[in-house]
Amino acid sequence: MQKPLLVTDFLDRARRYYGDCEAVVGTDGGRYTYDELGTRADGFSAALRRMGVEKGDRVAVLDPNTHYHLEAAYGTFQIGGIHTPLNYRLIAEDYEYILSDADVSVVYADHEYAEKIDTIRDDVPTETFITNDISESNTEGKWHEFDDIVAQSTEYSRPSMSEDEIVTINYTSGTTGDPKGVCRTHRTETLHAQYVSIHQQISDGDVYLWTLPMFHVNGWGHIYAITGLGGKHVCTRGIDAEWIFDTIRSENVSYLCAAPTVLNILMDRYDSEGGVKTTGDAPVRAATAGAAPPEATIRTVEEEFGWDLLHVYGATETGPLITTSDVDRRLDDSDNRFGLKKKQGIGYLGTEVTVVDETGERVPWDGESIGEIVVRGNQVMDRYWKKPEQTETAFSDRIDGYYHMGDLAVVDENGFIEIQDRKKDIIISGGENISSIELEDTLFSHDAVSDVAVIPVPSEEWGESPKAFVVPVTANPQTSNVSESELIEHCKGMLAGYKIPREIEFVNELPRTATGKIQKYELRESEWEGEERMVGEG
Template identity: 40%
Template structure:
């Protein structure tokens, strides 16, 4: 085989090739715009010079304590300055950031600490009780670092002997980050519950994080020095990579501990917020705010939402309230959103109902994603672009995860045929835009969080009086979807809906528990398989008030 002249004596070297990483984005922002505001949190203000310096000190302190390539640093933090610093400081020393879902129960957190082999955990005082319970269950014994946020005035003990600020003070501001030996090196670990068994650890690499971070800016048409309000949890797919994205344009991170109407409107008005992200629940909070909680918007605010498509009425109301909504779609395995409902100018001439119908579609691939299609999972051939033929939505490209940590079988299944199988069923319209029709694995999306119907069913089956349980999603104006349980009791046993809900609350994170319980014979096929499609139809007829 002959060698192309373009390959002869033209080798990679440090001058012409550097591994892609999002860490360079903050370095550039600090070098070019050192005095630009970077973080606002209550009265606290930090510019890019200080933001970068603190991340280097955090990395240096971790390195001094022996943290290196491949070590896992877990964090249980709210949307605070420390969480932003960890997105840079942890990978700067080569370690891997594991941002834990603050809504999870101790058993789930213990599993993640053990499975990810966490060498350290940084804990916000608010979440100390659940972490303390998790550490009692866990086999691993990580270094516990307490973070005391001045904006938190609630209860919560200190779990470790080391304070976060004391740790940062140990570091050297002149620290030179450890460049990833390969852009394929892991940068973050995120857990997704899937549908069965233990949570799966989704591994992100530096290359994908860089590409998706920049992709957010391109896809969102984000201009110079944006002001970004943190209404999306940073533990969720690393905040859809926006902790890194905002550095691209040297924007301002406006931190927010809790998503409440009044502080959201206050911060939008105070900082002139330009962009924010969130699940449909955030839109519900904004639209249902009392008059005394609202403030006039300084300008149109760009709002990016994912999960279940917003109802037409919600989209219309958001527009009237001064928010421009863009519908995104993705999964933890693709770094968050990798599909956008890219709006076309000619659609502006359509009536409101037609526009809402178009906005409900998931859309087309990000620039950073190489391929998106709806494919027949049996033949691995694309389905016709007719808006009717169902197939599985599949992804291919550099913003797809490395795979599932310590789970070769699940990784191979997910990548069968050279595509990432989302498990979501959808159609492809004549213009190539994808629209979801159903979820093949019965995942319930509530407030942006994935809930496994099987996990809820297992909790119900543990009740001594329950003979059969089936859980499906029920539409909810506030949360998008909530679990609805259908239950058959054993002969001679009885229970109330309230009793079964409390039973679940003792075993699951609160948001996973059913909001409605229906006692009835569960429809089945001739082979005994539960007919969930029939239950979904029944769930639509349930009165809006929870049981």
């Protein structure tokens, strides 16, 4: 027998078996059972139908981690719409590109971010705009109130759906040009959520704290996994260490996801208070991803916080999660437990992750031979939205049929993958991808800049941050007709805040090859001297 794998099954199951159980603790203090969450999702489905949304139409969601995001997502799924979550750290021009590229029909935007959408509404194809508090939104155009429209009716017709149909489009950060829409199907989302449930040991007894943005590949699949298994969502509107520790204790949080940056914030709070109680009545496990956290971080989280830290790895295009270093049978037999945990680890169930050289051959498991990480699995994306050439390249560069991660790595004798460097010029700062190309283009647009190269440099706070090397038009740093602060202000008017360079160094010239290509590796070498490798912890 074959039953279609549909993301609507997650909320359907929760309503069937956990209807009277608490499902969500809202940022507004409200508490909702699964019956109540489901009813509000139904109300959003009915409202979208009244607004003319059909199966396959795109519905964008711009929201921090509130209950509204969950309701809008499932309300969209239930009518066959395509959920298109937006990064709330972007600027209006970024939203203009994404809404136009995806031809979005409806936008729901939290009141704190609705103004950004309001400024571009005449330049995008979107016709319907929804927010959760018009009085606080500082908008001028016509907006619908979320609570009003979901209360009008819960009647809607659910269309037939196939597991191979697109259910969500997640936009990348535009690290190699314009942002790319990563198309994910019911099948890829469902299987990824099941893999996460197994490897992160999710159960109906879990209380999950939303420190991970829901827009990040649908919260790494946790909008599905926590819901389908009947766990409890505890929502947030941002990262505040004192509040996080208080909430973990008061809500008996058992599970959260935290980028290395968030772990650093929590450790700083812990140290400044001389130690605080880090758990409620439940033991806590925390998943972290991206570049590996330092061994000292893992040691602090496990030995002082008393949490179990799960290090995972992936990308928007891969679900995201494809590997884990939480491999107890290997860790318990090792004298270097924390050293192993910081590696990216081994492949998830149903996932083939390997490292190949430039000819497509697998590198030996010797911990020395470097190649690119490639993967194939049921959680890997279907394609890039309207970008067939980029899709073809992503699956055929070194070896056909595998998605190419762009990370260079080695494999140890037990099959543990460990990233050494990055193939592309991507900066990962605080868990956010920053395109060095985009930042270079922005700096080039200033009349006083003759040449520029941007690289990642070590950052205690963010893991790594962008630094720009600028050759002024005077060709002499001592007589530059522009200052570092002026260039930073120039960038602030054109880029999201997290993309702004933290440092600008004026130089006479940039190192180049005989063919004129900038040797960024040479710049990185000087900045990362004394570090274990030229990859940050962001």
